[in-house]
Amino acid sequence: xxxxxxxxxxxxxxxxxxxxxxxVGFSALVFGLAWLAPGFTSMLELDPDRIRxxxxxxxxxxxxxxxxxxxxWVLFALWFLWWIGEGLERAWGPFRLTLYFIVGMIGTTAxxxxxxxxxxxxxxxxxxxxxxxxxxxxxxxxILFILxxxxxxxxxxxxxxxxxxxxxxxxxxxxxxxxxxxxxxxxFGPEFVHQARHRQEVSTRRxxxxxxxxxxxxxxxxxxxxxxTELSDPNLDFRVARDGEEYCVNHLPSAQTAKPL
Numbered sequence: 001x002x003x004x005x006x007x008x009x010x011x012x013x014x015x016x017x018x019x020x021x022x023x024v025g026f027s028a029l030v031f032g033l034a035w036l037a038p039g040f041t042s043m044l045e046l047d048p049d050r051i052r053x054x055x056x057x058x059x060x061x062x063x064x065x066x067x068x069x070x071x072x073w074v075l076f077a078l079w080f081l082w083w084i085g086e087g088l089e090r091a092w093g094p095f096r097l098t099l100y101f102i103v104g105m106i107g108t109t110a111x112x113x114x115x116x117x118x119x120x121x122x123x124x125x126x127x128x129x130x131x132x133x134x135x136x137x138x139x140x141x142x143i144l145f146i147l148x149x150x151x152x153x154x155x156x157x158x159x160x161x162x163x164x165x166x167x168x169x170x171x172x173x174x175x176x177x178x179x180x181x182x183x184x185x186x187x188f189g190p191e192f193v194h195q196a197r198h199r200q201e202v203s204t205r206r207x208x209x210x211x212x213x214x215x216x217x218x219x220x221x222x223x224x225x226x227x228x229t230e231l232s233d234p235n236l237d238f239r240v241a242r243d244g245e246e247y248c249v250n251h252l253p254s255a256q257t258a259k260p261l
Contacts, residue, residue, distance in 0.1 A: 023064070081125065124180070
C-alpha cells in the first residue's frame with residue numbers, strides 16, 4: 001500500500017465527486033458574469049495583499065476565472081478541462097484527483113504569497129493536462145478541428161516552453177514555477193526516479209552482457225603468421241614455438257622448435 005492509498009483511507013471523506021464538472025460549471029458562470037459586467041473578475045483574482053486584508057474568498061475564486069473572454073475559446077477551454085478532468089477521474093478515482101487539485105491550489109497560492117507570481121489558475125490547469133498526458137499519451141486531439149496531434153507531443157512542447165522559462169527567468173520565477181507544479185512533482189516525481197533507476201540498471205546489465213559476449217567471442221589461439229584462429233577454422237591445430245609465439249600447423253617454423261598446446 002503506497003502513501004496515496006493510506007491517505008485515501010484516512011481522508012477519503014474530503015473527496016469531491018464530480019470535481020471537474022463543478023470547475024466547468026462555476027467557470028462558465030464567472031464567464032457569463034464577466035461578459036455582462038466587465039471587470040467582475042478583478043474581485044476574484046488571487047491577490048495576496050487583498051487576501052491579507054480579509055478578502056479570503058480569493059483563495060478559492062481565482063480557480064474559476066477563464067483565461068480569455070472570447071466565447072469560442074472559453075467554450076473550447078471548458079470542454080478541454082471537462083475532457084481531461086473526466087479522464088483523470090477515471091484513471092485515479094475522485095479522491096486522488098481531488099487531492100491532486102488541492103495540492104496544486106496550495107502550491108499556486110504559496111507561489112503568489114512568497115514570490116508574487118501571477119500564474120493565477122494557468123499552472124493549475126497545466127498540471128492537470130500534464131497528469132492527463134501521463135495516463136493517456138496516445139490520445140489524439142484535433143488542432144483547429146483539422147490537424148491531429150497526440151497528447152504526448154503537445155505535453156512535450158508545453159514542457160519545453162516551461163523549461164525555457166525556468167532557465168530564462170529569475171530565481172523567484174523558478175521557485176514559483178516549482179511550487180505551482182508541486183502537485184505534479186509530488187505525484188509523479190517518485191515514478192520518474194524509479195524509471196531512471198530502472199533504465200540505469202538495464203543499461204548496466206546490457207553493458208555487462210555485451211562485455212561477457214565479447215569475451216566469449218575472442219579467440220583463444222591465433223597464428224602469428226596468417227592470423228588464423230580456432231574461430232575462423234575450427235579444424236586447425238595450433239602450436240607454441242620456442243620463441244614463445246603461437247602458430248597454426250601450416251606455419252610452424254619447424255617441428256623441433258614447437259611444442260603442442
